[in-house]
Amino acid sequence: MLDTNIYPKIDLYTYQKEAKLKDGTKVLFRPMVAEDQGALYEFFKAISREEVRYLRDDVRSRLVVEKWAKNLDYGKTLPILVLKDDVIIADATINRRKFGWKWHLGTVRIFVHKDYRNVGLGRMILQELSHIAYRLGIEKLVAEIPEVNESALITFKKEGFNLEACIPNMVKDRENMPMDLVVMIKNIKPPHDESYDYDF
Numbered sequence: 637m638l639d640t641n642i643y644p645k646i647d648l649y650t651y652q653k654e655a656k657l658k659d660g661t662k663v664l665f666r667p668m669v670a671e672d673q674g675a676l677y678e679f680f681k682a683i684s685r686e687e688v689r690y691l692r693d694d695v696r697s698r699l700v701v702e703k704w705a706k707n708l709d710y711g712k713t714l715p716i717l718v719l720k721d722d723v724i725i726a727d728a729t730i731n732r733r734k735f736g737w738k739w740h741l742g743t744v745r746i747f748v749h750k751d752y753r754n755v756g757l758g759r760m761i762l763q764e765l766s767h768i769a770y771r772l773g774i775e776k777l778v779a780e781i782p783e784v785n786e787s788a789l790i791t792f793k794k795e796g797f798n799l800e801a802c803i804p805n806m807v808k809d810r811e812n813m814p815m816d817l818v819v820m821i822k823n824i825k826p827p828h829d830e831s832y833d834y835d836f
């Protein structure tokens with residue numbers, strides 16, 4: 637099990653980071669809090685039907701966002717918001733399991749508002765998620781992306797995620813059409829086994 641004493645720490649309750657996009661826009665990264673529920677709903681409401689097809693959850697549903705806000709548990713799902721002048725312009729999550737054989741993995745999802753694409757924000761988010769993951773002791777970040785989502789595949793590849801598998805007809809879009817699913821993985825740190833006791 638993870639020895640938290642040997643990893644650099646991150647306090648998710650005080651974490652925030654200011655950054656500047658390629659076009660000079662100043663943005664703020666911080667974890668979502670319950671009070672963000674309304675703003676996050678507005679953010680996702682603006683997503684087109686076409687893009688919702690490629691997402692795991694129907695994020696345009698008020699109930700889905702409400703459930704997230706009510707059940708915040710950063711140890712399980714860490715939602716990172718990016719804001720410009722207090723308005724949400726991107727949302728990202730790292731999902732983890734606290735126990736079991738996947739405790740060292742983090743599953744990543746990101747969504748950048750269409751008005752803020754192609755100015756480096758997607759890549760900046762993936763870099764920031766990698767820093768956070770390192771400080772949480774996560775060894776690998778995993779992304780599951782429909783094969784038709786070319787922009788996402790390119791963005792993740794540019795940030796060090798390798799294509800590890802493509803599983804045919806694995807997921808379905810909102811019209812129940814099957815899509816191939818690509819699994820991409822980024823190694824964050826080597827497997828940690830120094831404190832492992834070979835006591836068989």
Ligand SMILES: CC(C)(COP(=O)(O)OP(=O)(O)OC[C@H]1O[C@@H](n2cnc3c(N)ncnc32)[C@H](O)[C@@H]1OP(=O)(O)O)[C@@H](O)C(=O)NCCC(=O)NCCS
Pocket residue numbers: 687690744745746747748749752753754755756757758759760779780781785786787788789790791794
């Ligand atoms: C995928 C996504 C996050 C990218 O965000 P973004 O802010 O536009 O990304 P960036 O501006 O950092 O650009 C990513 C890089 O990929 C390149 N790129 C992206 N789409 C491309 C395409 N279709 N063809 C060629 N290059 C492409 C960009 O040119 C850029 O390269 P550069 O840094 O060398 O200039 C954004 O399109 C999005 O939110 N999509 C909807 C949600 C989604 O698909 N999430 C991913 C699954 S979890």
